């Protein structure tokens with residue numbers, strides 16, 4: 001087992017990892033930018049190394065400084081959390097070359113799953129359901145037009161180097177195909193240096209339902225059931241829940257099997273997430289595979305009583321999993337509390353938290369790094385806390401979420417709490433009747 005883990009991240013996820021390391025008797029090293037000198041992950045780690053100034057590119061993304069911090073503190077592993085370098089193949093490779101265990105996917109795995117057309121082709125070979133469309137990258141607009149005619153409109157053009165909605169265009173009729181092709185390729189070239197495009201039949205009003213998986217070094221994998229992440233705004237998840245209100249036992253069985261099939265086919269090691277699109281007929285299709293721990297992992301932990309960070313560390317240390325799958329015993333909802341103003345287009349609202357009271361009580365979990373007097377730096381993403389409520393039923397979990405949101409005091413900045421409070425009163429949300437289109441029609445009162 002590792003003696004010392006360097007956490008190459010900040011905020012709530014850095015704290016989350018430090019907590020589990022401490023419970024496992026593993027020493028921790030925090031890295032921080034000058035803007036985070038007063039952050040809690042610095043305070044709670046056993047050691048802390050400043051790796052640079054505020055901009056991420058000079059600190060949390062600066063591979064040389066992070067590796068140097070690991071060397072001088074003699075860390076034997078690095079946990080990247082999510083975001084930053086968590087899915088950076090080069091960083092995974094550099095860790096391996098420095099004989100530092102990267103608690104995440106190998107460079108090869110990151111590359112294979114990061115190239116969306118390759119990931120999809122791999123999943124198709126494995127027998128995982130995929131959306132009908134082109135066989136890999138499209139060679140020309142003529143080929144795109146031909147396939148679109150064969151499939152019928154609407155279609156979805158996707159950048160193979162994209163993901164999370166970037167470099168994607170829905171095309172509803174033939175005359176719109178070429179302009180969409182040109183703009184998507186230009187956007188992808190500019191953003192990723194790669195303009196490879198593929199095409200799929202457009203799935204209308206899909207749900208985003210993802211399956212948590214864990215694979216070990218023997219090539220065995222298990223799943224921990226689903227998370228419904230359909231409530232998103234501009235591809236940013238706002239709230240997630242498990243079980244999905246759209247799920248049936250048969251669908252969970254089938255999706256879980258597919259996710260394990262996918263993970264074992266690619267010999268996936270560590271914690272990962274297989275994302276699916278689910279249409280209104282409950283057909284599910286592979287969308288993407290994420291090779292990192294995700295923001296929303298706590299709702300899974302709460303309903304199957306399992307510490308995902310602990311399992312990530314154990315698997316990275318060579319400990320095998322049992323292979324048992326996990327099914328929700330409870331219902332859990334996460335609301336992402338962002339320093340944003342929902343009354344003004346969710347615009348960022350950084351600044352000093354002048355007063356803070358966190359909700360508590362049975363079934364309430366708050367994963368956060370903020371404290372009264374904490375100044376939210378403008379350099380990083382706007383999420384400041386995750387409020388998770390867990391209960392025997394969805395109705396009770398919603399009720400508990402309302403009570404917890406009402407109890408959550410954050411003064412000095414605007415937050416998305418008022419949005420979440422109104423969401424919990426929204427008839428379609430309460431009915432579990434929402435898809436990825438839900439936020440297009442949502443209006444704050």
Ligand code: MV4
Nearest residue numbers: 131156163164165200201202203208232287436
């Ligand atoms: C789709 C789709 C409809 N049809 N693919 C969005 C980001 C990336 N994960 C893939 N996404 C989509 N792919 C086909 N063939 C609709 C989306 C989509 C979406 C998916 C999940 C969650 C939110 C979304 C918001 C807009 C579009």
